[in-house]
Amino acid sequence: MKQLTVISGKGGTGKTTITAAFASLAKNAIFADCDCDAPDLQLILKPEVLEKEEYIGSATAIREVDCSKCGKCREVCRFDAIDEEMRIIETKCEGCGACAFVCPEGAIEMKKRVTGTVYRSRTRFGPMIHAELRIGEEASGKLVSHVRKKAQELANDGDLIIIDGSPGIGCPVIASITGVDAVLVVAEPTVTGLYDMERVLKVAEHFGIPASVCINKHDINEEKTKEIETFCRTRGVPVLGKLPYDDVATKAMINGQTVIEYSNSELSRELKKVWEKVELFLRAGG
Amino acid sequence: MKIAVASGKGGTGKTTVAVNLALSLGNVQLLDCDVEEPDCQHFLDLNLEDVEVVKSFLPVIDAEKCNLCGRCAELCHWNAIVVTPQKATVFPELCHGCGLCARACPQGAISEKGKVIGKIQRGKSGEVEFYQGVLTVGEPLSPPVIRAVKKKAKEDRITIIDAPPGNACPAVATVEETDFCILVTEPTPFGLHDLKFSIRMVNELGVPHAVIVNRAGIGDNRVEDYCEREGIPILMSIPNDRKIAHLYSQGIPFVKKMPEWKDKFVMLYDKIIRIMEEVA
Ligand code: SF4
Ligand code: SF4
Ligand code: SF4
Ligand code: SF4
Numbered sequence: 154m155k156q157l158t159v160i161s162g163k164g165g166t167g168k169t170t171i172t173a174a175f176a177s178l179a180k181n182a183i184f185a186d187c188d189c190d191a192p193d194l195q196l197i198l199k200p201e202v203l204e205k206e207e208y209i210g211s212a213t214a215i216r217e218v219d220c221s222k223c224g225k226c227r228e229v230c231r232f233d234a235i236d237e238e239m240r241i242i243e244t245k246c247e248g249c250g251a252c253a254f255v256c257p258e259g260a261i262e263m264k265k266r267v268t269g270t271v272y273r274s275r276t277r278f279g280p281m282i283h284a285e286l287r288i289g290e291e292a293s294g295k296l297v298s299h300v301r302k303k304a305q306e307l308a309n310d311g312d313l314i315i316i317d318g319s320p321g322i323g324c325p326v327i328a329s330i331t332g333v334d335a336v337l338v339v340a341e342p343t344v345t346g347l348y349d350m351e352r353v354l355k356v357a358e359h360f361g362i363p364a365s366v367c368i369n370k371h372d373i374n375e376e377k378t379k380e381i382e383t384f385c386r387t388r389g390v391p392v393l394g395k396l397p398y399d400d401v402a403t404k405a406m407i408n409g410q411t412v413i414e415y416s417n418s419e420l421s422r423e424l425k426k427v428w429e430k431v432e433l434f435l436r437a438g439g
Numbered sequence: 440m441k442i443a444v445a446s447g448k449g450g451t452g453k454t455t456v457a458v459n460l461a462l463s464l465g466n467v468q469l470l471d472c473d474v475e476e477p478d479c480q481h482f483l484d485l486n487l488e489d490v491e492v493v494k495s496f497l498p499v500i501d502a503e504k505c506n507l508c509g510r511c512a513e514l515c516h517w518n519a520i521v522v523t524p525q526k527a528t529v530f531p532e533l534c535h536g537c538g539l540c541a542r543a544c545p546q547g548a549i550s551e552k553g554k555v556i557g558k559i560q561r562g563k564s565g566e567v568e569f570y571q572g573v574l575t576v577g578e579p580l581s582p583p584v585i586r587a588v589k590k591k592a593k594e595d596r597i598t599i600i601d602a603p604p605g606n607a608c609p610a611v612a613t614v615e616e617t618d619f620c621i622l623v624t625e626p627t628p629f630g631l632h633d634l635k636f637s638i639r640m641v642n643e644l645g646v647p648h649a650v651i652v653n654r655a656g657i658g659d660n661r662v663e664d665y666c667e668r669e670g671i672p673i674l675m676s677i678p679n680d681r682k683i684a685h686l687y688s689q690g691i692p693f694v695k696k697m698p699e700w701k702d703k704f705v706m707l708y709d710k711i712i713r714i715m716e717e718v719a
Contacts, residue, residue, distance in 0.1 A: 163476055164449005164604045169629065190605035191448040191636070193629045212516065231496075231537055233586070244615055244644070249516050249537030288606050288640045294533070294579060295517070320449035320604055321475035324579035327532050344690035345454065345478040352476060352576060359577040360532075374688035403657055406628050 154308045155435050156301075156333040157315050158187075162353030164320035166341040167369040170402050170412065171424070172317045173197040176278040177411040178428045181312045184276065185304040186283040187297045187329040188319040189269065197411055200274030200281045208284065210268035210295045212248035214241050220260040226252035269296050273303065280307050294328035301329070313435070322356045330357060335435050336364045337393065342377035350381065354390060364390055365434050367427050371395040393434060394427030396420060441598045441617040442711065443646070446624060447633025449604035452653035452677065453623045455687060457601040458482045459694045461567050463704035468598040470591060471571035472613040474557060474584040479601050480571060481690040485562035492558050493572070493587045495536035495580065496551040500527050504548035511540035511549060532579055557584035559591070568596075582612040589613070597708075606640040614641065619711050620648040621674065627658035631665055638671065647718045649711070654679040672714060674707050 159175070161168040169188070176184055176198060186194040214226075220239065227235040230252055234245035241252075241261075253261040268290040274281045282304045284296055297319075304314050318329040330336050336357050340350040350366065357364040366385050371378040378395065385392050397419055405415035413421050444457040458479050461469040471479040480487065498511075498520070509522040519533035520540060531554075541549040556578040562569045572588040574581050581603065589612075592598040602613040602620075614620050620641050624634040634650070641648040650666055655676040666673050677683065686693045694700045 190607050191633045251539040323581045343688040344481040349476040355576040
């Protein structure tokens with residue numbers, strides 16, 4: 154079993170569109186949507202849900218009884234979740250349990266809460282695990298790890314798990330790349346795209362994951378595209394392809410299809426080339 | 440007056456809106472709370488200076504004192520400590536620095552060391568007073584850095600806040616306790632799908648809000664139709680214009696080259712004030 158995570162650092166670079174295109178090209182693949190915050194892959198892959206499970210990812214501190222207001226809980230809470238009146242502010246509570254641990258009156262209870270729903274589904278390209286996070290819950294690395302674990306349970310020896318990661322460099326991103334065989338960063342040739350790519354590549358490097366790059370919409374700004382290529386060359390990060398800007402990406406999305414299914418455009422042809430290189434990169438062990 | 444600019448998915452133009460709005464209004468504060476990828480800086484002429492470091496704690500286990508009882512691992516909400524018959528190990532990338540393990544260890548074997556998880560930087564671009572948070576690469580936890588940036592907001596100023604994408608805890612930490620939230624989206628299936636999540640978030644937080652449609656013309660009318668049905672005001676539509684896209688790619692705020700947009704952003708602020716008065 155191999156695992157590939159597609160990430161982007163910056164949002165909106167086309168990560169999910171590209172992941173969906175890979176879905177229609179990959180053989181023996183399982184899809185894990187780990188962008189639980191913006192789970193858009195389902196709009197293209199249209200999963201038919203086979204099984205649904207509530208996910209209990211965190212807890213919250215609750216005080217239902219009156220107490221002496223000694224202030225110990227407030228003192229130990231590192232997340233400013235307890236106000237002067239010793240009321241617990243639920244949206245700020247991280248559920249660590251430190252307050253309940255120190256309360257001399259046993260007035261605080263830790264209540265588990267359902268933080269999301271995890272689905273096992275089937276799609277026209279293969280099995281898919283996806284999840285939906287309840288609003289405001291921890292952008293949970295834990296939920297991402299859970300989705301990945303469920304995908305791994307479905308995988309046989311020769312299978313490939315394709316993971317759609319989330320934007321940024323924080324907790325969910327780290328959880329979506331730890332232990333995978335390769336990461337593909339979808340970069341965009343803009344000032345911000347370059348900066349965000351650099352940061353996310355550093356995260357991959359920090360955790361020792363082989364990383365590669367694909368430049369999307371390279372013709373928006375050829376100069377920045379060159380800068381990305383130069384940067385990658387000096388860092389020894391392979392650029393596996395450059396994709397042109399094309400309206401068919403949005404049109405395919407509106408049709409609920411992958412770019413590959415929707416048209417035989419230049420974009421589709423380039424996507425196929427990138428996919429071949431990704432497969433080689435994976436086989437070479439990143 | 441704090442106005443957050445948020446978006447359910449990344450790359451919809453949140454930063455563009457925040458920066459252009461701040462520059463159009465002039466004498467305001469701009470806070471970049473997208474601390475994982477702080478991008479406003481690329482659109483402003485700034486001399487950034489570090490003004491603060493944000494710290495968290497990391498437990499250190501003294502193997503001499505530890506008797507491998509496993510209490511710390513059992514209590515840690517994030518499974519950041521694993522105790523085997525040989526050894527107790529902390530996984531820093533999972534640790535949230537809550538301090539519970541150190542408090543609870545019966546042997547007093549756990550101490551804590553401070554670790555830097557991010558920094559706050561300040562700069563000035565014309566009349567705009569700018570602050571940003573930068574999360575250290577490899578650190579998982581952005582809300583403490585976000586909250587530190589938000590503390591820079593001055594009550595008597597107009598403060599524009601660029602929020603991180605999504606609807607999870609980083610976005611909530613940014614949008615909570617603001618006066619208004621602009622939700623930026625794209626007229627595409629992905630855009631609408633993610634906008635619906637954002638609207639649930641702002642409703643739960645009780646923050647008045649409205650929508651800006653960016654790259655108008657790229658997709659279809661589903662976002663407009665949805666907003667009309669739900670009675671959510673659309674403040675502005677920014678067209679899918681190659682010139683705007685190209686300026687963006689070079690890090691140039693488009694109000695600088697297309698001054699007619701300045702008035703539109705000033706009017707947008709007036710609309711926000713009116714909506715807020717209606718809500719109140
Ligand atoms: S520690 Fe317990 S008794 Fe003291 S203020 Fe908190 S809840 Fe009340
Ligand atoms: S559980 Fe942790 S975060 Fe929540 S209120 Fe208690 S100490 Fe604070
Ligand atoms: S609680 Fe203390 S003694 Fe027990 S395993 Fe953890 S560090 Fe060791
Ligand atoms: S400080 Fe909190 S999160 Fe970190 S290891 Fe200890 S109990 Fe777990």
